[in-house]
Amino acid sequence: MRIASHTKIIGLQILVLLVLILIWEGMGRSSSEAFFFIGTPSAVLIELSNLIRFENLHTHFIITGGEAVLGLLIGTIMGSGLGLVLWYSETVARVARPFIIALGTLPVFAFAPLMIVWFGIGFWMKVALATFSTVFVAFSQAHKGATSVASEYVDTLLGMDASRHQIFVKVIIPGSLDWVLSSMRLNVGFALLGAFIGEFIAADRGLGYLILRASGLYNIPRALAAAVGITVLALILDGTARYIERHRHSLIQWLSVPKAIWHN
Amino acid sequence: MREHIDIVAENLGKTFSNGTKHLIAIENVAIEVGRGKLFCIVGPSGCGKSTLLRLLIGLLEPTTGKVILDLDRRNKGIAYVQQTASLLPWRTVLQNALLGAELKGPLNSTIVERIKNGIREYGLAGFEQSMPPELSGGMRQKVDIIRAIESRPKILFCDEPFSAIDFVTRLELSTRFKKMCRVHGITTVFVTHNIEEAIFLGDEIVVMSGRPGRIISKYIPALSIGSEDAVKCRESPEFSDLFFKIWKDLGNENSLSH
Known part of the structure; x- marks a missing residue:
């Protein structure tokens, strides 16, 4: 074809x-x-222009972006880190798995009131919700990646009397990186959703807040104009994640190969 | 552990269990491998040669018996070459070849140069920066051998490392391999189903029966011609004598007469 x-x-x-x-x-x-x-596309464009000129759209954009990016980073580092480290002990992994799956199945909304108690209603509450939305996907993908690294690679290093730590650094981390990075791309949407939900619950700034306020005033074109901001944010984050994925070889070199032989 | 003996296996057995099914892979195997010796294990496919090797390395737990490696030699370095090259796909050829040395301690320019030389000697000059998927099966196997040998192990385990390599290259590699093991005093356990390879390489050869794998005979090749050359050694009268003995041990008497 x-x-x-x-x-x-x-x-x-x-x-x-x-x-x-x-x-x-x-x-x-x-x-x-x-x-x-x-509404109409032309009305949305006019509202978009108004938001930029009179409502500091860029500030709201940066706030929601900051919440999502921080949530994504913390969620990925915590989730992937734990998922990879559990490779060290199959017993601990098997004990922990049902608890983590149970937590992961809880909807973010269910935890939102607790997040307000723990983190207040400011910026960090939204970051916490974004983190909560991403950490479990990152964990399960990273752990799956770590446990599915080809056994012959591990055997080769065991055959050289490598320590568990050496196998972890030289084989498990680089061998799981594709899983970690693909989970990060998947989590871009979840991080934005977490930040957005946080802004829906309590906020006085951010793109979620703009949409909520415009909807409250039945100003559909303005709500859609703010939604354009969310789409742009999602595209930027996805593009960044794709860029990192494309350059994963450099990341692997940095993580697992001694600097002396990076370019040899 | 007796002096000058690097590997001892006593009454070694391995049974794989899957629910109610039990498969005896090897039983009652006893071997001793002297320091700096090339010890070949020959047997038909599926007789448990690779299982025996994995038991010796410690990748499998024996069901019966035990394996003892000389602790001092083990601490100075061991290496393992698998049947199919297991190069890390995210590392270049050079980085893969350096892995063994890298695990032992910090790398310096002397080590890197030594391994670059090894790559050149094995005919892979110009491929240092290539990634494993860009190489043929034979080339990957060569890198695997370089990685093992150039890490200067004291004990080396090889599981049919030349099986993916064409006949002519295999002869060249066997000669080079034997020389390197001799020069560096590496105690080597070499699994193969190729009788000729075992006769050329081995200081001692054990022949295994079909499953469950047992040792049915032992030989010490004494080649009068070309003992250090995989081609010339074939002129030695002992070569063909030993070939036919092992051939018969493997139960091929009838096919021979046909």
Whole structure:
């Protein structure tokens, strides 16, 4: 089967987008009720411009981005770190697994009131929710990665009398890195969701707060304009995660190969 | 442990159990490997040669008996070459070849140069920066051998390391391998199903029966011609004598007469 060229695919995607925007614009303009419920793309653009000029959209953008990025980083480091370290002891891993799975199945919303008690209603509550949303996925993926590293690699090092720590650094960490990085990409959405939920519960700034306030005023175009900010944030985070994935070889070198032979 | 004996296995047995099913892989194996000797284990496929090797290394727990390695020699370094090259796919050829040395302590430029030389001697010059998936099976196996030998182990375990390599290269590698083991005084346990390889390499050869694997005979090859050359050694009359003896031990008398 012939595959269309990259340019052709992009062209078709733009065409589909334009058609959808035109349909949306037409439907929004068809009646005042329709405009009330779905707005129009042109109204969204005007609101976006207003948000940038009068509401410091960039500040809200940075706040939500900061909450999501910190939550993603803390969740990935904690979850992946624990998932990888549990490779050392199958017994401890088997004891811990049901507890961690049980915690992971709890919806973030269920923990939100507790987060307010523990962290207040400020920035760190949202970071905590974003962390909570990401840590379990990171844990389970990293642990799965650590335990599925090919046994012949481990045997080779055992055959050289390597210590457990050497096997962990030289084989388990680099061998699991693909799992860790793919979980990080997966967690971009969860981190944003956690931060967003936090802003929905209690906030006076952030993109979630903007959407909530606009929805409260039935200003649908403004809510959608703020949602555009969330989409841009998601694209930036996903792009960053993809960049790290593409450069994982350098990361592996840094983590597990002595500096003296990086470029040898 | 007696002096000049690096490896002792006594009454060694291994049974694999899976629920109610029990598979006796090897039983009642006793061996002694002298310091600096090349000890070859020959046997048909599935007779438990690799299991025996893994028991000697300590990768498997024996069901009966015990294995003793000379502690001092073990502490100075052991290495293991598997049947299929197990290069770490995220490391370059050079980084893989350096792994054994890297585990022993900090690397310096002398070690790196020594291993670069080893790579060149094995005909892999220009591939130092290649990643394992870019190499052929034989090339990967060579890197695996370089990694083991160049880490200068005192005890080396090899599980059919030349099986993926073409015949001509295998002869060259066998000659080089034997020389390196001799020069560095490496005690080597070498598993193979190739009788000719065992006769050339081995200071001692044990022949294993089919499953459950037992040692059925032992030989000490004494080649009068070309004992250090995998090609020339074939001119030695002892070579073919021993070949036929081992061939018969492996239960191939009938096929021989046909």
